[in-house]
Amino acid sequence: MIASTVRSRLVLTTLAAFVLQVLPLPFWLAAIRPPLAVIAVIFWSLIAPRVGGITLGFVTGLALDVYRGAVFGQHALALSLVAYIAVRQHLLVRNKPLFEQTVFAAALLFASEAVSWAIDGWTGNAAGGWMRWLPILVGSLLWPLTAAWQASENRARR
Amino acid sequence: MSNTAASRNIPPRGTPAGLRFFVYATLSLSIMWLDQRGGWLDTVRFALQAVAYPLQMALASPAAAWDWTRENFEQRTTLQQENRALRERLRELELLAMRRADLERENFELRSLGSAATDVADRWLAARVIAVETNRLRQRYTVDRGTVHGISKGQAVIAGEGLVGQGLRVGPWSTEIILLADPEHAVPVQIARTGQRTLALGTGRNGELSLPYLPLQSDIREGDLLVTSGLGKTFPTGYPVGSVSAVRRDGASPLAQVTAKITAKLDRDRVVAFLWFKPAHPAASPTAPPAATPP
Known part of the structure; x- marks a missing residue:
C-alpha cells in the first residue's frame, strides 16, 4: 500500500521534473535551468532506493535522450550511473548533515554531466564551453531546497 | 517483533x-x-x-495560447496600421517581382541556358515550431511536419527573412531542424558583393556564424551580405544567410576571423517553411509530394 503511493508520487514528480527540464525557455533562462530530472532521480534514489532505483535512472535517461541526446543512450548511461551510486550510498548519505548531502548531490550532478560530456567528445559531437556546467552549479545550489521535501517524504513514510 | x-x-x-x-x-x-x-x-x-x-x-x-490571445486582443488600429504597412510592402514587392522577371529574361538570354540557375526551389510548406532548444551544444527546432507531409532529411528550411537550417531527424509528424547557428552545422555561402565562396559554421551562440576559412587578404568587410552558394546541393542558390558583423585581421594567424549575424530572426520566428527543389534539379528530393502548394 505504502509502496504503491510512494511509487505514484515518484512517477509524478519525476515526470513533472522531466517536463520542466525539456520545456522550451528563452535562451538565458534555459542556460541556467537546473537539471531537474537528474535531481529527481538522485532524490528518489536516496529516499526510496528500492522503489525506483537504477531502473528509474535508466528510463528517465532514455526519455531525455529522445528529447536532447546527441547520441541515443547517452543520458541513459549517465543517469544509471548516478542512480547506482546514490542507491549504494543512500544509507550513509541520508543521515549526514545537509551540507554533506549537498556536496554528495553536487558530485553526482557533476558526474552525470561529465559522462555525457565525455560521450559527446568521443562521438565527435560538440562538447560546449563552460556554459555547459552552469546548470550543474545552479542545481547544486538548489539542493538544500529539496531537504524540506525530503523531510515531508520521510514523515509520510513513517 | x-x-x-x-x-x-x-x-x-x-x-x-x-x-x-x-x-x-x-x-x-x-x-x-x-x-x-x-x-x-x-x-x-x-x-x-x-x-x-x-x-x-x-x-x-x-x-501557442499566449500568441493566440495576443492576436485576438490586438487593437483595431494596430491591425489597420499593419494592414496599411503590408499593403505598401506588397506594392513594393510587386514592383521588384516585375523587375525580377525582366532580369530573369535578360539573364536567360545572356547565358542561353535552359533555365535560370537561381530558380531551383519552387515549392514550400509552412511548419509551426513546437519546441526550441538553443544552447551552446545544440541549436535545434522541432516543427509539426514530418514524413506524412513529405519532409525528408536534409531538406532546406527558410523563414521570411532568410535561411534557417535543414531537417535532421524526421519523425512521422514532427521534424527536428538543425539551425545554422548549431555548432555542428556548416553552410556553403557566397559573399554577395565579391562572389567569393566559403563555409559559414555555427557557433552555438544565438544567431551567430563564424567564417574561419577566409585568407587575411580576402576582400570582406562589415555589412557584407552572405547568400547560399548552392554547393553541396542541400540548399538552393541565392538565399540570404547573414551579414558580416565583425572582421578581425590578426597578423599572428594566416586567416581572417570573421563573424556574421544570421538574417533570419531565429528566437522570434514561430513559423518556418520547408523548400523543395524543382524536380529537374539533381538535388530534388524523391519524396516531394505532387502538390505541396503554399497555403
Whole structure:
C-alpha cells in the first residue's frame, strides 16, 4: 500500500521534473535551468532506493535522450550511473548533515554531466564551453531546497 | 517483533544494485554503439519521436495560447496600421517581382541556358515550431511536419527573412531542424558583393556564424551580405544567410576571423517553411509530394 503511493508520487514528480527540464525557455533562462530530472532521480534514489532505483535512472535517461541526446543512450548511461551510486550510498548519505548531502548531490550532478560530456567528445559531437556546467552549479545550489521535501517524504513514510 | 520487512511493507530486494547497474550500463553502451553506426536504431528513434509528439505539442501549448490571445486582443488600429504597412510592402514587392522577371529574361538570354540557375526551389510548406532548444551544444527546432507531409532529411528550411537550417531527424509528424547557428552545422555561402565562396559554421551562440576559412587578404568587410552558394546541393542558390558583423585581421594567424549575424530572426520566428527543389534539379528530393502548394 505504502509502496504503491510512494511509487505514484515518484512517477509524478519525476515526470513533472522531466517536463520542466525539456520545456522550451528563452535562451538565458534555459542556460541556467537546473537539471531537474537528474535531481529527481538522485532524490528518489536516496529516499526510496528500492522503489525506483537504477531502473528509474535508466528510463528517465532514455526519455531525455529522445528529447536532447546527441547520441541515443547517452543520458541513459549517465543517469544509471548516478542512480547506482546514490542507491549504494543512500544509507550513509541520508543521515549526514545537509551540507554533506549537498556536496554528495553536487558530485553526482557533476558526474552525470561529465559522462555525457565525455560521450559527446568521443562521438565527435560538440562538447560546449563552460556554459555547459552552469546548470550543474545552479542545481547544486538548489539542493538544500529539496531537504524540506525530503523531510515531508520521510514523515509520510513513517 | 513486527518490525520485519514483510510487516513494514518494504518491497522485496530483487536483483542486487550492482548487477542491475551492469545490465543497464551494457544496454546503454550497446544502444549508443548501434546509434553511432546508424542502421535500425533510426527506426526506434522514429517511433519514439512519434510518441514524444503529443507531449511536445502540450509543452508548446502555453506559448501557442499566449500568441493566440495576443492576436485576438490586438487593437483595431494596430491591425489597420499593419494592414496599411503590408499593403505598401506588397506594392513594393510587386514592383521588384516585375523587375525580377525582366532580369530573369535578360539573364536567360545572356547565358542561353535552359533555365535560370537561381530558380531551383519552387515549392514550400509552412511548419509551426513546437519546441526550441538553443544552447551552446545544440541549436535545434522541432516543427509539426514530418514524413506524412513529405519532409525528408536534409531538406532546406527558410523563414521570411532568410535561411534557417535543414531537417535532421524526421519523425512521422514532427521534424527536428538543425539551425545554422548549431555548432555542428556548416553552410556553403557566397559573399554577395565579391562572389567569393566559403563555409559559414555555427557557433552555438544565438544567431551567430563564424567564417574561419577566409585568407587575411580576402576582400570582406562589415555589412557584407552572405547568400547560399548552392554547393553541396542541400540548399538552393541565392538565399540570404547573414551579414558580416565583425572582421578581425590578426597578423599572428594566416586567416581572417570573421563573424556574421544570421538574417533570419531565429528566437522570434514561430513559423518556418520547408523548400523543395524543382524536380529537374539533381538535388530534388524523391519524396516531394505532387502538390505541396503554399497555403
